[in-house]
Amino acid sequence: MEMAPIQDSRAAERTTILEMRGISQIFPGVKALDGVNISLHPGEVTALIGENGAGKSTLVKILTGIYLPSDGEIFIDGKPVSFASAQDAVDAGVTAIHQETVLFDELSVAENIFLGHAPRTRFGLIDWKTMNARAAELLHVLESEIDPTIRLKDLSIAQRHLVAIARALSVEARIVIMDEPTAALSRKEIDDLFRIVEGLKRQGKAILFISHKFDEVYEIAENFVVFRDGRAVGSGRLAETPQDTIVRMMVGRDVSNIFPKVEVAIGETVLSVENYCHPTEYRDISFELKRGEILGVYGLVGAGRSEICQALFGVTLPSSGRLVLEGQTVSIRSPRDAIAAGIVYVPEERGRHGLALPMSIFQNMSLPSLARTSRSGFLKAANELALARKYAERLDLRAAALSVPVGTLSGGNQQKVVIGKWLATLPKVIILDEPTKGIDIGSKAAVHGFISELAAEGLSIIMVSSELPEILGVSDRVLVMREGLSAGIFERSQLSAETLVRAATGNA
Amino acid sequence: MKKLLKHRELLLVGIIAIMVAGFATRAPGFATPGNLANIFNDTSILIILALGQMTVILTKSIDLSVAANLAFTGMAVAMMDAAYPGMPLALLVILAVGIGAVLGAINGTLVWWLRIPPIVVTLGTLTIYRGMAFVLSGGAWVNSHQMTPDFLNFPRLPVLGMPLLSWMAIGIVLLMWVVLTRTQFGRATYASGGNPTAAVYAGIDTGRTKFLAFTLSGALAGLAGYLWVSRYAVAYVDVAAGFELDTVAACVIGGISIAGGIGSVAGAVLGALFLGVIKNALPVIGISPFAQMAISGIVIVAAVVFNARAERRAGRIILRDRGAKEVSA
Numbered sequence: 001m002e003m004a005p006i007q008d009s010r011a012a013e014r015t016t017i018l019e020m021r022g023i024s025q026i027f028p029g030v031k032a033l034d035g036v037n038i039s040l041h042p043g044e045v046t047a048l049i050g051e052n053g054a055g056k057s058t059l060v061k062i063l064t065g066i067y068l069p070s071d072g073e074i075f076i077d078g079k080p081v082s083f084a085s086a087q088d089a090v091d092a093g094v095t096a097i098h099q100e101t102v103l104f105d106e107l108s109v110a111e112n113i114f115l116g117h118a119p120r121t122r123f124g125l126i127d128w129k130t131m132n133a134r135a136a137e138l139l140h141v142l143e144s145e146i147d148p149t150i151r152l153k154d155l156s157i158a159q160r161h162l163v164a165i166a167r168a169l170s171v172e173a174r175i176v177i178m179d180e181p182t183a184a185l186s187r188k189e190i191d192d193l194f195r196i197v198e199g200l201k202r203q204g205k206a207i208l209f210i211s212h213k214f215d216e217v218y219e220i221a222e223n224f225v226v227f228r229d230g231r232a233v234g235s236g237r238l239a240e241t242p243q244d245t246i247v248r249m250m251v252g253r254d255v256s257n258i259f260p261k262v263e264v265a266i267g268e269t270v271l272s273v274e275n276y277c278h279p280t281e282y283r284d285i286s287f288e289l290k291r292g293e294i295l296g297v298y299g300l301v302g303a304g305r306s307e308i309c310q311a312l313f314g315v316t317l318p319s320s321g322r323l324v325l326e327g328q329t330v331s332i333r334s335p336r337d338a339i340a341a342g343i344v345y346v347p348e349e350r351g352r353h354g355l356a357l358p359m360s361i362f363q364n365m366s367l368p369s370l371a372r373t374s375r376s377g378f379l380k381a382a383n384e385l386a387l388a389r390k391y392a393e394r395l396d397l398r399a400a401a402l403s404v405p406v407g408t409l410s411g412g413n414q415q416k417v418v419i420g421k422w423l424a425t426l427p428k429v430i431i432l433d434e435p436t437k438g439i440d441i442g443s444k445a446a447v448h449g450f451i452s453e454l455a456a457e458g459l460s461i462i463m464v465s466s467e468l469p470e471i472l473g474v475s476d477r478v479l480v481m482r483e484g485l486s487a488g489i490f491e492r493s494q495l496s497a498e499t500l501v502r503a504a505t506g507n508a
Numbered sequence: 509m510k511k512l513l514k515h516r517e518l519l520l521v522g523i524i525a526i527m528v529a530g531f532a533t534r535a536p537g538f539a540t541p542g543n544l545a546n547i548f549n550d551t552s553i554l555i556i557l558a559l560g561q562m563t564v565i566l567t568k569s570i571d572l573s574v575a576a577n578l579a580f581t582g583m584a585v586a587m588m589d590a591a592y593p594g595m596p597l598a599l600l601v602i603l604a605v606g607i608g609a610v611l612g613a614i615n616g617t618l619v620w621w622l623r624i625p626p627i628v629v630t631l632g633t634l635t636i637y638r639g640m641a642f643v644l645s646g647g648a649w650v651n652s653h654q655m656t657p658d659f660l661n662f663p664r665l666p667v668l669g670m671p672l673l674s675w676m677a678i679g680i681v682l683l684m685w686v687v688l689t690r691t692q693f694g695r696a697t698y699a700s701g702g703n704p705t706a707a708v709y710a711g712i713d714t715g716r717t718k719f720l721a722f723t724l725s726g727a728l729a730g731l732a733g734y735l736w737v738s739r740y741a742v743a744y745v746d747v748a749a750g751f752e753l754d755t756v757a758a759c760v761i762g763g764i765s766i767a768g769g770i771g772s773v774a775g776a777v778l779g780a781l782f783l784g785v786i787k788n789a790l791p792v793i794g795i796s797p798f799a800q801m802a803i804s805g806i807v808i809v810a811a812v813v814f815n816a817r818a819e820r821r822a823g824r825i826i827l828r829d830r831g832a833k834e835v836s837a
Contacts, residue, residue, distance in 0.1 A: 315708065336711035345709065353709050356702030358770045367699055367710040370692050379690050421710070 014041045016078075017206045018094075018175050023072035025058050025230075032058040034230045035072070040175060040206035045197065047217040047238070048210045050227030051250060051466060056210050059227075060179050063208070064096045065089035076175075095173035097165055097181050103152055110135035110148035113167045138166040142196050158189040165196060176200060177208045182216055194220050212300050214243055214505060228252055244498075251468050251497035261473060262452035267291030270460045271343070271429050273312065276321035281307035282484040285321075289429065289460045294451065296475030297464045299504050304484040305464045306348065309431045312462075313345035314338040325428070339368050342428035346418055348437060348464075354418040357407030361399055362388035364406050365421040372425075391420035395450075419450075430454065431462040436470060448474050468497050480504050516763045520778040524785055531789040538792060545670055551784030552677035553732045553739070555777055557751070558758035559684040560612075560725030562776040565759050566688075567718045568701040568768030569619060569626035574729040575751035576637035577611045581733030583641045583650070586743035590654040597658045604734035605727050611637060612726015616719035626718070634752065642745045652741035663738050673735060680728065685773045687724075697721055701768025757804070758783055761811040782807075 018040040025033040033055045040046055050056050061067045063074075065083035074081050076092055083089040103112050110132045111118070119130040135148035144162050152160060161181070168176060178197075182190045197220055200207060211217055217224065218238055225235040226249040234249040271289040276282065282304035289295050297305045311318045314332040323330050325341055332338045338345070347353035355364050366373050366384040373383035388402045395416040399409060406417055422430060435451065436444040451474060455461055465471050471478055472495055480487040480503040487503040532539035557574050564571040585604045588595060611633070618629040652660060663673035688694035699707040700714040707714050737743040762779025764771030786807065790800045 313709075334711070334713070335709055336713070339711045347709060353705045356699050356706050356769060358702045358765075359698055363695065363698070367695070367707070367712070370695060374692050377692050379692060379695060 014044075016040070017042050017076065019075040019078075020059075020063075021073045021075070023059070023062060023069045023074070025055075025062060025067060026070040032230050033062075033069070036227070036230075036232045038208075038225055038232065038235075040208055041223070042174070042204045042206050043201050044223060045201065045207040045209050045221040046223040046225060047221035048208055048225050048227065049212075049217060049246060049250060051468060054227035054250075055230040056227055057179070058230075060096060060177055060208075060210070063089065063094055063175075063177060065094075090171050090173075093172060093174040094177065095168040095171055095175070096177040096179060097168045098179050103160060103164060103167075105153040106151060108149050108151055109139075109146055109155070109163055112152050112163055113138060113148070113170050115167075117171065134170070135166065138170055139163075141169070141199070142166055143192075143199075158185065158192070161185065161189070161193070165193075169200075173205065175206050175208070177210070179210045180212070181209075182211060182213065190216065212505060214246070218243070226250055247498055247501050251501055262449075262456065264292045264452065264455045266293050266476065267458070270326060272324045273308075274322040274324070276308060276311060276318045276323075278304075278307065278311065278316070278318050278484075280484075281316075282311075282481070285479075285481075285486050287479050287486075287489060289462060291458050291460055292455050293476045294455050294461045294463055294474055296471040296478040297462060297481065298466075298468070298471045298478055298500050299481035299487070301466065302483075303481040303504070305481050306433055307484075308481070309345060309433055309462065309464055312338070312343060312429075312431060315345070339425050339427075340371075342426070343431070344368070344422040344425055344427040344429070345431040346422050346433060346435065348433040354421075355406045355414060358405055360403045361392070361397070361406055361409070361417055362402040364417055365391060365424055368421060369424050387424050388420070391424050392416075394423075395420050423454075427459065429460045429462065431464070433464045434466065435463060436465075436467070444470070468500060471500065472497060482506055517772065517774045517778060520762065520775070520782060524778065524782055527782075527785055527789070531785075531793060535789075535792040538789065545674070547784050547788045548677075548781070549671050549674045550788060551780055552673045553735055554751075554754055554758060554784060555677045555780045556680050556728050556732050556735070557755040558762070558776045558780045559680060559773065560728035561752075561755040562759050562762075562764050562771055562773070563684070563688065563697055563721045564626070564718075564725045565756075565764050565766060566697040566701045566768055566771060567714070567721045568704065569718055569721065570630065570756065570766075571612075571615060571722060571725045572627065572630040572752050572756075573611070573615060573633040573637055574725060574732075574755055575748040576634045576641070577608055577726055577729040578733040578736055578751070579745065579747045579749075580611065580637045580641040580644070581607045581730040582737035582747055583645050583733075583743045583745070585734050586650040586655060586659075586737045587645065589656055589659045590650050593656045597656075597662055600659065601731070601734055604730045606730065608730015608733060609723050609727035612729065613719070613723045615726065616722030619722060620715040620719040623715075626722075638745060641747075645743075645745060647745060650737075650743040655738070655741065660738055660741055663735055673739060676731075676735070680731075681773060681777055688773055693717070693720060698769055701765075701770075703769070754783060755780075757808045757811075760808060779811075 016039045020036060020038045023033055023036045024031065036055070036059065038046070048056050048059070058067065062069050065086040065088050068084065074083070081092050083092065104115070107115070113135045114131050119127040119134065121127045132148045139146050139148065139162065142162055142165060144159070146155065146159055146162065152163065155163065181193060185193060197207060209217070209221055221238055223235065224238050224241065224246065226233050226246060228250060233252070267290055269288050270291050272287070274286050276285040285308050287295065297309070299305050307316065310316050312323070312332070314334045314337050317333065323332060325343070330341050332341060332343070362384050365388040369387060370379070373380055373387055385402060392399070392402060397413055397416040397420065399413060406414060409417065432451065436447050448470070451461060451463065463474060475495070476492055478490045478495060478500060480490065480500055482504055487506070490499060528539050528544070537543055557578070561571055561574060581604050584607055585600045588603070589600060615626070615629055615633055618624050619626050663671060663676070665672040667675055688697065696707070696712045696717040699710065699712055700717045704714050736748060758779035759771065759776055760766065760779070761782050762771065762775035762777070764776055783804065786804060787800065790803065791797070795803070
């Protein structure tokens with residue numbers, strides 16, 4: 001925060017295509033972007049670096065006309081512009097290549113490239129000849145000879161990626177945003193992509209390149225901007241900036257004292273995971289969890305953190321591995337098994353995974369505990385209400401009545417219902433996936449206090465989080481994952497922001 | 509308006525009452541207790557089927573094969589009764605329920621194990637079950653003179669002033685109310701449709717829940733098969749053709765969300781009664797059968813529009829929630 005932006009000595013000499021000044025984006029309860037300034041220059045790649053949740057995706061959505069910023073101005077060639085729709089952004093020459101490309105398997109390559117803006121004949125029909133010719137031309141520029149008439153489903157992943165790039169370039173774009181374009185590519189494919197990027201640079205396009213990976217950033221980009229907590233905390237020329245400086249910018253400094261750690265007596269081993277493997281998501285993951293311990297799981301998006309947790313909860317099954325709970329080997333083949341064994345999982349997306357919105361508070365809360373509150377298959381409403389009342393009181397849940405639909409509650413109260421419903425199952429191990437995602441800093445402190453309280457009561461906690469301050473502040477130990485592998489388990493005494501980021505990004 | 513939506517069932521009762529009162533001004537005998545009891549008796553089979561349909565719809569599925577199931581089961585028990593007049597009626601009723609349940613379980617298995625969309629499964633079995641009814645009967649009819657008196661008279665037996673058919677419908681209504689509001693299975697149907705992912709995370713097997721819902725719907729269709737054939741005293745391949753749409757319409761009018769997870773037994777019953785009143789009233793006040801179909805259709809579309817508006821209201825909260833979530837995306 002006290003990091004001064006690194007002065008760019010040559011800024012005055014360069015022309016600027018796009019400039020964003022003081023951009024803020026406020027969502028109910030959260031400031032996703034806070035007064036961000038960015039400029040893009042023709043023929044240069046600017047890398048946008050930041051942790052998950054730092055506001056990178058929000059910025060992309062503003063640039064592509066999906067969000068209208070709450071505050072701030074955007075200039076193209078010095079003229080103020082406003083993107084009210086995605087089409088406005090395209091018309092202004094901004095195009096984006098997304099991490100997960102949205103393409104249509106059953107359409108031809110050319111149709112995919114020109115979907116929505118296909119060339120037309122005089123009669124308003126699609127001009128197939130021109131379309132195929134122009135598609136071939138675009139692909140040729142990308143050094144690819146894919147036949148524009150074949151269907152997309154016959155292409156390899158890398159070829160599809162090329163089609164996505166061709167699609168982005170099929171509009172007259174001067175500003176190209178690449179949102180983690182290398183996430184799904186092999187090294188060879190990345191090299192091909194970078195050749196294309198070099199070509200785009202030569203054509204004078206300004207490129208905003210979003211990536212977690214430092215080696216790639218240094219390889220392809222000239223400039224960088226670092227985001228943290230919705231702010232641009234540093235920017236400059238990569239050639240003049242060592243990697244350490246950027247890591248420090250990413251993680252900030254005085255973070256650990258925001259979340260005071262409550263010391264809890266740590267007991268015997270409760271859970272041990274041995275060599276969990278999955279064909280595509282993770283491999284050889286082993287760790288132990290003790291009574292009263294909070295194990296942080298850190299890593300970038302896609303590192304396999306949620307996947308391993310879902311396997312512990314029986315949502316997906318590992319291909320091999322052993323799970324020992326309180327000295328007994330257990331086999332968990334479904335969430336029902338996990339709940340019965342005393343392992344519960346509070347998912348990241350409470351709306352999608354957590355609650356049935358039309359159902360009442362008490363019905364949601366009792367859902368995983370029905371076996372306990374019912375008698376021979378018949379529900380006992382009194383038991384359910386007593387259960388719900390107990391946890392509603394404990395979590396200070398505010399609602400008119402326990403019979404109101406959960407959909408009518410505020411986000412914070414919905415979160416309490418989710419947590420309450422899992423505590424009501426009397427778990428031994430509770431897995432929290434991004435417990436404070438999307439909530440403001442004040443509520444975060446309350447959630448962290450509560451997590452510590454649970455640990456003090458003897459629960460064992462696995463906390464997946466992308467937020468370093470949270471991981472550093474709350475965890476007793478931290479498992480870092482990178483690309484599906486364990487990148488190390490760090491004791492509390494060894495914990496530092498730099499260590500974890502290095503382990504997570506592979507910059508040892 | 510918001511309050512009205514919350515008390516949708518009361519609203520429906522009001523509308524039905526107004527309709528009855530309105531029809532009574534044109535046809536004096538319409539609102540007499542005797543005629544109303546007749547309408548209820550006429551609607552009994554629809555009520556039974558609608559409750560099965562509702563259970564399936566609650567799990568985010570649909571059962572288009574109920575009428576075909578009814579036709580096959582009805583044909584099967586009618587032929588058994590004709591061929592073996594000595595068979596006790598109780599056994600025939602149990603067989604009807606059993607055959608219906610098996611046909612429903614076939615739907616449920618296809619949905620559960622092969623994960624085929626329910627609309628496709630039941631569109632297929634709709635044709636298959638009707639085809640089976642044809643194969644079984646060779647296209648021949650079973651007429652009233654071939655059926656035993658017991659078989660024919662059972663639903664008509666008067667008990668406390670009402671035919672047994674009406675009492676059976678009332679019994680099924682109570683049973684379904686208990687099943688849906690007082691059992692773990694009932695809660696699982698609401699959860700499976702209300703939020704399938706959350707249901708899975710809460711340890712509910714949504715596939716099994718759907719399977720059971722289809723089996724239940726099939727069993728009720730089987731029972732309805734016997735009741736239909738005996739009430740109309742004839743069994744043929746095209747019995748109750750298109751009736752599956754009436755069951756869906758009764759659910760929709762009754763406020764059961766096609767998206768699953770929302771609806772009450774009272775709603776489904778009132779939705780069926782609503783259709784029953786219209787079907788009985790229109791001929792009485794001299795409206796042609798063709799206009800009747802159009803009017804029923806308009807009512808159904810109106811109900812769907814009404815429902816869609818009610819659901820959108822609920823949806824806004826989710827969107828706001830999503831807005832907050834995208835922040836950290």
